[in-house]
Amino acid sequence: MIKADCIFCQKDELVLENELAKAFWDLHPVREGHLLIVPKQHYATYFEVPAETRQAMDALTFVAKDFLDDKFHPAGYNIGINVNAAAGQTVQHAHIHLIPRYEGDVKDPRGGIRKMIPRAVRKW
Numbered sequence: 001m002i003k004a005d006c007i008f009c010q011k012d013e014l015v016l017e018n019e020l021a022k023a024f025w026d027l028h029p030v031r032e033g034h035l036l037i038v039p040k041q042h043y044a045t046y047f048e049v050p051a052e053t054r055q056a057m058d059a060l061t062f063v064a065k066d067f068l069d070d071k072f073h074p075a076g077y078n079i080g081i082n083v084n085a086a087a088g089q090t091v092q093h094a095h096i097h098l099i100p101r102y103e104g105d106v107k108d109p110r111g112g113i114r115k116m117i118p119r120a121v122r123k124w
Helices: 051-072 112-116
Strands: 021-025 035-039 076-080 096-101
Touching (some): 051 096
Antiparallel strands (some): 021 035, 035 096, 076 096
16 A cells, blocks of 8 residues: 555655665765665555565665665665654654765764764763
8 A cells, every 4th residue: 555645655756666665865864875765565664564575675775785885885884774753763654774874974983873863872
């Protein structure tokens, strides 16, 4: 099913796609080259996506990584999936964040994505 009121279902400016999944630029990128990989059919969260479609999303993630390697030459990647509002999911359509990382983009990259957004790192 495709939902008429879902911005990811309606997204047609694609960077890459396969039969069951599509990839497009994140409108609020964390780093240059930040892509979203989503199922073409509407599923609210990653855990609702059928196995065949998850496999298509995974395959497209690898294709997207090769594409970003050629286009931007990142030094690494973060891959993230937010599930439900409590985990930061703002669009209720399952999606994978593929975020290129670059040498020196943060002072100390240990801890992954948390260090990219300093206010998200809690001082214990």
